[in-house]
Amino acid sequence: MNILNISSIIPLKGLKRENDIILRIQDYLKDNYGYDFTIAMSLPYVPFILSLINDKWKKYRDYQHKRQLKVQGHDTVIYPWLLPPTSNFWLNYFLIPVNWVWYIFVVQKKIFQEAKNADLLLTQNLIPDAILAYWLHKKYDTPYIINIRGKSEKYWYKLPVLRSVIKNASQVITHSPTNYQLFKDDYEIELVPHPVDDIFYFDGNNEYSYPKLISVCRLLSLKNIDKVIYALSKLKKQGQNFEYCIVGDGPRMKSLKELVIELGLVNEVSFEGYLSREKVAAQLKDSNVFIMPSNPETLGRAFLEAAASGCLIIGHQNTGVDGLFTHQESAIFVNEDTVYKGLKTVFENLNTMSNYREKSQKIVKNLKWDKIGSIYDDIFTKSYNQ
Structure with missing residues (x-):
């Protein structure tokens, strides 16, 4: 099974140190269950003039020009997203219509081959990861899984667009007990904590x-x-x-x-x-x-x-x-x-x-690797066969 892992939290050299647990889980599932993964990672779009002002923005632009690279041995495609320099939910939410146009004219071309070949989409964040998965699902009818990470609010998923994003997901999972308690009464959600070495x-x-x-x-x-x-x-x-x-x-x-x-x-x-x-x-x-x-x-x-x-x-x-x-x-x-x-x-x-x-x-x-790996295998198989 080919899985396109749409994740904005992959560690990239020269940027903020991110946890590599997503990559390690991929390695385990590939070695023990035969899954093939490709990563689609978003970075904020940076025009040339801004890349001259800030080292981080310059690094973003440099990565976007590469498009494809290896991250700790994993095939990764970089695509730009229109993001403000903040994680504020409402700013990112109100940019969704703008990013829809951006998706049509820019993003689709960047990830066309990877999206077309995917049997399953796995998302690691709400914006832009789950948004992109939903749009790809509408185009290719590919099932997708939402992994609710980070601080979340239930009402987010009752808003236009986001309501459809969670409604059309084949499964919803989270590694967070906090998010599990928050969402379990409204959605079918499975708690899958990170494995322990x-x-x-x-x-x-x-x-x-x-x-x-x-x-x-x-x-x-x-x-x-x-x-x-x-x-x-x-x-x-x-x-x-x-x-x-x-x-x-x-x-x-x-x-x-x-x-x-x-x-x-x-x-x-x-x-x-x-x-x-x-x-x-x-x-x-x-x-x-x-x-x-x-x-x-x-x-x-x-x-x-x-x-x-x-x-x-x-x-x-x-x-x-x-x-x-x-x-x-x-x-x-x-x-x-x-x-x-x-x-x-x-x-x-x-x-x-x-x-x-x-x-x-x-x-x-x-929470040992074999038990968590078995849970992921069941989730992927169930989502693919829906």
Whole structure:
């Protein structure tokens, strides 16, 4: 089966680092089930004059001129879309009629061969991915699957055009427990979390004599790592001992390091920067509490990897893995104002929360590659045969 994966979140050299999980899932399904994938990736259209102003826009234009390239070994066709320099939903929505004309005169020519040869379309975002899939479906009668990623609202799919986009999809899936809870009463939607690599599963016993915390994430404001640092400062003043390892890089790195110095936590908090998957696995197995109170968070694969490694999970309520894990059963969920309270509870009860860790670890044992691969195979087969 030939699948055209219409995705605007593929990692491209020289642009913002994107998660490569989509490509890794493709690799697994190709190797184990024989699917053939081609990627159609959108980039904002950049006229020549704008490419002289901004390095990122210049890179967009350079990629668009290539049209076809290999991304980590995957055949990828680049097509331009008329997008504003913002992710604002309404701006992108009101540009749909303009992009329809753009599609007719520009985009169709760019992806004609790939679209014509596809047996199934798989989309990874609403705009432009699912929009393009819907238009290709109308032209070629090719079935398409919508994967609802990112922060979404139910009313979006009741708007003109978008109502037809979701109505005509052969299946709707999401890797996000938040989106699943949001849409499950209105649409037939299947939750398919990201698979967890074998290297993260740990059957040994973590050291729980004192808290060894870890966060693995891009250092962005929405991750709320500063809230964790402030909470830990208060706990240190109360005589609590702990270690806190921050893995990842990002625009907040400098300010977070300055905050650690300001609060006198240089002996407790370490910054490891970006690490390979293997080194992250080793760090997780040397920790016992994973904390990432990010909001919003569509899933957070690091939560799953940390649970597989035997860490107690602390996340943000009503987002991320809340819904896959349960508060005070398999995880602790807090908000921006209760990070300190949540950490204090964990610090005081770390040795008695083994049942939380066991339950979350049991949940992620069902997320190994073979099980998630089988789910995707069933979804693709069902969609193709409809």
